[in-house]
Structure formats: C-alpha cells, structure tokens
Amino acid sequence: GAGVSQSPRYKVAKRGQDVALRCDPISGHVSLFWYQQALGQGPEFLTYFQNEAQLDKSGLPSDRFFAERPEGSVSTLKIQRTQQEDSAVYLCASSSLGLGSPSSGANVLTFGAGSRLTVL
Amino acid sequence: DQQVKQNSPSLSVQEGRISILNCDYTNSMFDYFLWYKKYPAEGPTFLISISSIKDKNEDGRFTVFLNKSAKHLSLHIVPSQPGDSAVYFCAARTSGTYKYIFGTGTRLKVLA
Numbered sequence A: 001g002a003g004v005s006q007s008p009r010y011k012v013a014k015r016g017q018d019v020a021l022r023c024d025p026i027s028g029h030v031s032l033f034w035y036q037q038a039l040g041q042g043p044e045f046l047t048y049f050q051n052e053a054q055l056d057k058s059g060l061p062s063d064r065f066f067a068e069r070p071e072g073s074v075s076t077l078k079i080q081r082t083q084q085e086d087s088a089v090y091l092c093a094s095s096s097l098g099l100g101s102p103s104s105g106a107n108v109l110t111f112g113a114g115s116r117l118t119v120l
Numbered sequence B: 001d002q003q004v005k006q007n008s009p010s011l012s013v014q015e016g017r018i019s020i021l022n023c024d025y026t027n028s029m030f031d032y033f034l035w036y037k038k039y040p041a042e043g044p045t046f047l048i049s050i051s052s053i054k055d056k057n058e059d060g061r062f063t064v065f066l067n068k069s070a071k072h073l074s075l076h077i078v079p080s081q082p083g084d085s086a087v088y089f090c091a092a093r094t095s096g097t098y099k100y101i102f103g104t105g106t107r108l109k110v111l112a
Helices: none
Strands: A005-007 A011-012 A019-024 A029-036 A043-049 A055-058 A065-069 A075-079 A089-097 A113-120 B010-012 B017-027 B030-038 B043-053 B056-060 B060-065 B072-077 B084-092 B100-102 B106-111
Touching: A005 A089, A011 B017, A019 A089, A029 A075, A043 A065, A043 A075, A043 B100, A055 B072, A075 A089, A075 B106, B010 B017, B017 B030, B017 B084, B017 B106, B030 B060, B043 B056, B043 B060, B072 B084
Parallel strands: A011 A113, B010 B106
Antiparallel strands: A005 A019, A019 A075, A029 A043, A029 A089, A043 A055, A065 A075, A089 A113, B017 B072, B030 B043, B030 B084, B056 B060, B060 B072, B084 B100, B084 B106
C-alpha cells in the first residue's frame, strides 16, 4: 500500500482482556518497528523486526507483550491480560533499509496513524 | 534517563514570524537526528534530518542546526504558517543501530 496501515484505530478493552493490534507496513519495507506513545510523551521503542526476524524486543514492558511478523510483512502486537497502564497509542513504523545496509543513512521511518488502546 | 530532551512543551508564534524549536541530547554517539511533525489522530510524519557530520541542513522553510559541542539541535521554520501548528518531535539514533529515541515533543501553535 501507499502508507503504513494500522488496525483497529481505536480499541477499548476491559482490564484482563487480550488485545491484538495489526500493522501493514509499506510493501517491500524490510524494517518494522513498534513504538508506544503515552499521553503527553514521545514515542517509546518497543521492538524491531528485520524481515521476519525480531532482532530487538528490549523495549517490551513485560512478558504480557508479544509481537510477531511471521512472513516478513504484516505484524501483530499482542497484549495479554491488559492493565490500565497499557493505555496508550501504539505506533507502527516501517523503513526500506535494514540494519547493516550500505546506504543506511538516516533510515527514515514512516509511521502509521496508530492504534489507540484504552483499558478500563 | 532521558537521552533526548525537548524542554519546551509548547510554543506560540505569530504567522509569518520564525519558529524555533529546540532539542538537547546527552549521548555523544548519536549520528543521525530527525524531526517529525504530528497532527492530532495521525502518525508522526518525517520533516527533515541531519547527520552528525553536518551543522546545518535546509529544506524549503525548514532548517535544522546541529551544535555537537553543546549537544543541541534546533529546527527553524521561516516563515511560520498556521498549517505548521502541530507537535514536533526530535529523534536521534546511535551509529550502527536502528532504533530512534524520541523527545517528548513541543506543541507549536502558529497564530493567524
């Protein structure tokens, strides 16, 4: 597609429910990132995929958070047993360059519109 | 420990004047810096970047200045337009890595 697409745009969950957030990156983009943005804060890194390989999951706040990108394109971020502190906008971003690319340069990220999660 | 800081949460500027948004960082290993603009209910959109080997990069009305000794960068918008009203984030990346660290953002309001 022309841009990064995320769904759902809005999700309300009761505390304890599991949620799944989907990201469709730009076609052919090697790198995919998930960021979490709490109200009034900047985006915080969660995890990074290069194709289907999850190279860094150091930003995932707990083992309730799980991300996958099985075929190197669409990615899903799953949050189990949601808590109120999980309420945030979850941003997905992709880029055409991967780690170690000769022309990595600035490796600009293209973001989706985000999925706003509210946990009651 | 916030490695990228935007100490001004908001800024108001008259249309046609210059907007200056500031960003400070602590990690001397950062090699690329990006500015993103974010409108409500949209994702951040890329605005302009600068490599650590440069001290200035210009793109139309937008210019980014980098002062490595002060670990400071700034985004200048001249002339400011009402459509520039948005939240601006600076982001930085360490050489050889892939993840960007973002500041907390500055909300710019350009008054008509």
